[in-house]
Amino acid sequence: MTTLTAPARPLAAPEDVRPTRRRLGPGEPIRFGGLIGIVTLLAAWVVGSATGLLDPRTLTEPWTVLQTAGTLIENGRLQESLVTSGIRAALGLGLGVLVGTVLAVISGLSRVGESLIDGPIQVKRSIPTLALIPLLILWLGIGEPMKVITIALAVFVPIYIHTHNGLRTIEGRYAELAETLGVTRGEFIRHVVLPGAMPGFLLGLRFAVTSSLLALVVVEVINATSGIGHMITLASNYGQTDIIVVGLVVYALLGVTADAVVRLIERKALSWRRTLAS
Amino acid sequence: MASYAGELNPQQVPAVRVTSLHRSFNEAGGVLNGLDLDIAPGEFVALLGRSGSGKSTLLRALAGLDRGVAGTGVIEVPEKVSVVFQDSRLLPWKRVLDNVILGLRAGDAADRGRQALAEVGLAGRERAWPHELSGGEQQRASLARSLVRDPQLLLADEPFGALDALTRIRMHTLLRNLCEVHQPAVLLVTHDVDEAIVLADRVIVLDGGVVRHDTRVELDGRRSQADPAFARLRARLLTELGVEDDHDAVPGRRLDQRVAS
Numbered sequence: 001m002t003t004l005t006a007p008a009r010p011l012a013a014p015e016d017v018r019p020t021r022r023r024l025g026p027g028e029p030i031r032f033g034g035l036i037g038i039v040t041l042l043a044a045w046v047v048g049s050a051t052g053l054l055d056p057r058t059l060t061e062p063w064t065v066l067q068t069a070g071t072l073i074e075n076g077r078l079q080e081s082l083v084t085s086g087i088r089a090a091l092g093l094g095l096g097v098l099v100g101t102v103l104a105v106i107s108g109l110s111r112v113g114e115s116l117i118d119g120p121i122q123v124k125r126s127i128p129t130l131a132l133i134p135l136l137i138l139w140l141g142i143g144e145p146m147k148v149i150t151i152a153l154a155v156f157v158p159i160y161i162h163t164h165n166g167l168r169t170i171e172g173r174y175a176e177l178a179e180t181l182g183v184t185r186g187e188f189i190r191h192v193v194l195p196g197a198m199p200g201f202l203l204g205l206r207f208a209v210t211s212s213l214l215a216l217v218v219v220e221v222i223n224a225t226s227g228i229g230h231m232i233t234l235a236s237n238y239g240q241t242d243i244i245v246v247g248l249v250v251y252a253l254l255g256v257t258a259d260a261v262v263r264l265i266e267r268k269a270l271s272w273r274r275t276l277a278s
Numbered sequence: 279m280a281s282y283a284g285e286l287n288p289q290q291v292p293a294v295r296v297t298s299l300h301r302s303f304n305e306a307g308g309v310l311n312g313l314d315l316d317i318a319p320g321e322f323v324a325l326l327g328r329s330g331s332g333k334s335t336l337l338r339a340l341a342g343l344d345r346g347v348a349g350t351g352v353i354e355v356p357e358k359v360s361v362v363f364q365d366s367r368l369l370p371w372k373r374v375l376d377n378v379i380l381g382l383r384a385g386d387a388a389d390r391g392r393q394a395l396a397e398v399g400l401a402g403r404e405r406a407w408p409h410e411l412s413g414g415e416q417q418r419a420s421l422a423r424s425l426v427r428d429p430q431l432l433l434a435d436e437p438f439g440a441l442d443a444l445t446r447i448r449m450h451t452l453l454r455n456l457c458e459v460h461q462p463a464v465l466l467v468t469h470d471v472d473e474a475i476v477l478a479d480r481v482i483v484l485d486g487g488v489v490r491h492d493t494r495v496e497l498d499g500r501r502s503q504a505d506p507a508f509a510r511l512r513a514r515l516l517t518e519l520g521v522e523d524d525h526d527a528v529p530g531r532r533l534d535q536r537v538a539s
Contacts, residue, residue, distance in 0.1 A: 173367055180341060180361040183381035195371040272371045272407045
């Protein structure tokens with residue numbers, strides 16, 4: 001009868017007894033984790049300025065920067081500079097992406113093309129594009145063509161390298177399949193080569209966007225007559241820290257936006273991929 | 279199975295004619311050493327052989343995929359040849375229907391592709407990505423891709439080798455039905471003796487780079503492993519392959535054999 005009178009286990013929670021191991025990975029992701037560092041930095045800036053720890057001559061107060069941005073927008077200088085800089089970067093980026101992709105496809109699909117193209121590009125890669133600016137100024141003057149071509153030269157290398165690599169890592173069995181299906185060279189490029197090289201191309205594009213902004217800053221600061229860089233250079237001459245900071249913020253926004261756009265394209269274009277991240 | 283068994287009679291022009299085929303990958307020795315083979319239109323031939331016996335080499339030669347391999351001989355194949363690989367080889371960046379009709383030059387390609395997918399039991403999965411399909415479904419999609427081209431010769435290199443046993447049985451039934459409808463000549467490379475007997479009109483054993491054994495499968499109706507004729511053929515083929523079907527043998531004997539081989 002002891003079995004009947006024995007005190008019953010509390011009915012509340014079903015038992016959960018299991019062996020556990022110490023976690024070695026980073027664990028659960030934090031919500032909005034990417035923003036925390038940025039917010040902390042901004043807060044430090046606000047506090048530093050408010051308490052007087054940050055000299056306004058070193059770094060303007062955040063509210064002054066906002067005010068200056070407002071004024072610059074009101075008199076139209078900021079928009080005008082942004083449009084000029086944006087068009088410059090877009091033209092250079094577009095030209096560089098086009099040239100880089102075409103060269104990568106030619107060099108990836110033909111041995112003759114590879115022999116002719118790959119060597120010079122590897123040499124070009126070892127010369128920083130910015131070191132070419134003096135020569136480009138001699139050849140093209142200090143006008144827009146020089147600026148666009150400098151940006152394009154900085155852009156096409158990462159596009160070429162990553163697209164070429166992506167193309168060369170397409171598995172040979174897909175080429176074999178295409179051969180048995182009797183597709184033409186054009187169809188092969190359109191249906192197999194380009195989509196297969198797309199992950200590499202998009203990685204290259206992310207590097208390319210960063211390179212294009214870097215080149216943009218340099219060409220605008222060196223030979224400025226318009227654009228964000230020109231605005232910053234002028235402000236530097238007159239000791240206007242607030243305008244410089246506004247210019248830097250705009251550069252940052254340009255970079256972040258461009259990166260977000262590339263990542264969006266990546267998500268759309270690579271929806272066929274099932275990776276660890278998904 | 280007699281309904282789709284192409285009978286090889288002397289008047290008929292064979293779909294495939296291979297004469298004195300040599301292929302070698304290095305100086306040490308040939309993989310194929312003067313192989314002769316005829317396949318009649320609509321005939322289903324299974325090709326058995328040990329690893330390294332040249333099965334895949336022969337199949338790749340027929341598919342025209344052995345560029346750069348040294349060799350001689352004459353190969354005559356039909357104009358329309360389709361290949362089914364061991365992996366389904368679907369392009370991961372194309373949806374299933376686009377994979378099926380890749381390179382198909384016809385106005386109604388999409389309709390024919392849809393029809394082919396329905397035939398292999400994948401109706402409604404046209405817009406799926408390949409990675410969303412199971413292994414068996416992927417292989418069915420690759421069968422659809424081959425059949426939508428109305429091949430006169432279907433070359434299959436261990437197409438079911440990577441599938442689990444149950445899926446494989448289902449695929450056997452499907453392939454048999456499809457061949458009855460489309461009537462291509464088939465050359466199926468396989469390791470699986472049972473698969474060969476279940477599917478084929480004729481079983482060929484390759485050894486030392488030549489056809490060592492060539493037998494017709496004279497089994498009527500549903501081919502069942504319970505049929506004593508099935509078992510006899512199976513035992514004979516296994517012997518040809520140098521394997522003794524010795525599940526009932528005493529363990530000691532098996533060990534000895536393994537040491538000997």
